[in-house]
Amino acid sequence: MSLASVFNIAGSGMSAQTTRLNTVASNIANAETVSSSMDQTYRARHPVFSTVMQGQADGDSGSLFADQGQAGQGVQVAGIVQDQGNLEARYEPNHPAADKNGYVYYPNVNVVQEMADMISASRSFQTNADMMNTAKTMMQKVLTLGQ
Incomplete structure (x- = not known):
């Protein structure tokens, strides 16, 4: 794994956390929406993440996990699922x-x-951004070694 692949891994993490933040925002925005039917009521949504393995990315197995043939190369959003938990039914006969x-x-x-x-996703996003900045600084230092 090269230092350059850190950018791809951190970028995929940032993209995944952006999706997570968007679903959280959607859930909070719809937290108080009501319906007269259980079928039409908004259900919380949650992203499902999966690891992108090295074998899936480029077929190279020169890594710490060579005996397994795969190493993590990032994360992807496998899908967004609806929470199947119970909805709250309130008796409000005067509600429209x-x-x-x-x-x-x-x-x-x-x-x-x-x-x-939301706080967790925001901090994860920031951690990935910090990883990219650290990798950039390391690459810049490597370039100055020959001077």
């Missing part, structure tokens, strides 16, 4: 979105958990 029984359905979004996820 109430169903015939007087229930209004609220999303299964936990705002506190979403805020914690």
Whole structure:
């Protein structure tokens, strides 16, 4: 693995964390939306990440994990799944979105958990950016060795 591949790995991490931040923002924005039907109620969404292995990227196996033939080369978003947790049904017969029984359905979004996820994603993004800056500094130092 070369020092240059650090940029690809950190870049894929930053891209994945951007997707995570976008899903968190979507969840928080829809935390108080209501519906008169369980089928139409917003459900929290969460990204699913997977490792991009070296064998998938370029077929080279010259790494620490050569006996396994694969080394991590970054991360990718495998998909975004909906949380299948229970929705909150509240009895509010005077609400305009109430169903015939007087229930209004609220999303299964936990705002506190979403805020914690947002902080975690933001810090992960910053860590990847710091990795890129450190690799850039190291490459610049290597170039000055011959002077």
